[in-house]
Amino acid sequence: MKEHIVGEEISALSDGALSGAARARAEAHLADCGACRRELESLRHLKRLLAAAPRRTLPADLALNLEHRYVGARPWTAAFTRPAFWVPVGAVAAAALAFSVWSRSLSPAGDLPLEPLLAAHERYSAEALVPEPNLVASSYSDPLTLTYADAADGTTE
Amino acid sequence: MDAETFAGLIAQAGDKAYNFAYRLSGNEQDARDLVQESFARAFEHAGAYDASRPFDSWLLRILHNVFLDGMRRHWHSRTVSLDAPSPVEDTGWADLLPEDETPAHDELARRESLDLLQKALDRVPLLFKAAVVLCDIEGLSYEEIAQVADVPVGTVRSRIHQGRLLLRREYEALERRGGVAS
Numbered sequence: 001m002k003e004h005i006v007g008e009e010i011s012a013l014s015d016g017a018l019s020g021a022a023r024a025r026a027e028a029h030l031a032d033c034g035a036c037r038r039e040l041e042s043l044r045h046l047k048r049l050l051a052a053a054p055r056r057t058l059p060a061d062l063a064l065n066l067e068h069r070y071v072g073a074r075p076w077t078a079a080f081t082r083p084a085f086w087v088p089v090g091a092v093a094a095a096a097l098a099f100s101v102w103s104r105s106l107s108p109a110g111d112l113p114l115e116p117l118l119a120a121h122e123r124y125s126a127e128a129l130v131p132e133p134n135l136v137a138s139s140y141s142d143p144l145t146l147t148y149a150d151a152a153d154g155t156t157e
Numbered sequence: 158m159d160a161e162t163f164a165g166l167i168a169q170a171g172d173k174a175y176n177f178a179y180r181l182s183g184n185e186q187d188a189r190d191l192v193q194e195s196f197a198r199a200f201e202h203a204g205a206y207d208a209s210r211p212f213d214s215w216l217l218r219i220l221h222n223v224f225l226d227g228m229r230r231h232w233h234s235r236t237v238s239l240d241a242p243s244p245v246e247d248t249g250w251a252d253l254l255p256e257d258e259t260p261a262h263d264e265l266a267r268r269e270s271l272d273l274l275q276k277a278l279d280r281v282p283l284l285f286k287a288a289v290v291l292c293d294i295e296g297l298s299y300e301e302i303a304q305v306a307d308v309p310v311g312t313v314r315s316r317i318h319q320g321r322l323l324l325r326r327e328y329e330a331l332e333r334r335g336g337v338a339s
Binding site: 011055056066 | 172176292314
């Protein structure tokens with residue numbers, strides 16, 4: 001019988017890493033050598049066993065740790081481009097806007113002209129804390145004053 | 158290499174590096190340490206990385222070196238020498254394994270056989286173990302392994318074959334001691 005194939009060549013054959021001439025020689029030998037065929041099958045079996053070993057993945061906490069260590073060194077301004085920064089800021093802004101709209105809807109002042117009331121209040125405060133009868137004869141022309149005038153007229157009748 | 162790029166590379170190569178580290182060291186804690194140290198060295202020497210080549214191969218090369226350095230110092234007191242003992246002759250490995258793996262192959266036996274495989278791997282000298290893991294578990298070509306281990310392809314071929322013979326011998330010895338339920 002021919003000389004057996006060198007062990008390394010059987011391994012290389014099982015890995016598909018044997019080149020043309022050497023491969024042809026090895027295959028020719030395998031055709032009539034049971035011992036070498038069994039060896040080849042044995043190594044192939046070992047390869048299958050190793051390939052079947054479950055793959056381990058990088059543990060999540062280690063991945064985070066690595067990212068914090070090497071990527072956490074980024075400039076602090078980059079934080080403003082992260083959702084982690086904008087999500088809470090946006091939430092606070094949205095809540096403030098919602099509260100503003102809601103509180104306005106409760107206020108009766110929403111339908112009333114505030115300016116004349118405030119202006120009248122200032123004038124009353126300046127002239128007298130208690131309205132006097134002479135208010136009737138005054139030259140106030142805004143709606144609030146007219147109300148007073150009407151009331152004064154009513155009492156004089 | 159900036160931090161953003163590095164973040165992408167962690168995601169891309171992290172799993173492969175961790176699996177290689179786990180198969181080399183045989184346990185989770187050492188695998189974590191190996192991966193951390195490898196990324197630290199990669200970050201530190203980022204300037205030496207040739208971006209035209211795959212990052213994961215470069216990282217595996219670093220990890221391979223970290224592993225050998227660590228083992229040379231203190232990693233496992235029980236680990237055998239880095240020098241290769243002569244592999245024994247085949248003693249009928251093929252006869253000890255099932256002829257073919259049928260779908261009915263018992264899951265428990267499969268898991269036990271995987272446990273046994275890791276134990277056997279742990280007993281194979283480092284350089285040979287690394288070559289076998291890179292070839293049969295990580296699926297690297299001989300040329301890629303040569304780059305990772307920084308040796309000629311002929312050396313890779315020799316290490317893979319010797320490593321398999323040693324692994325087979327250790328697996329067989331453990332099995333004979335009753336490591337696998339039959």
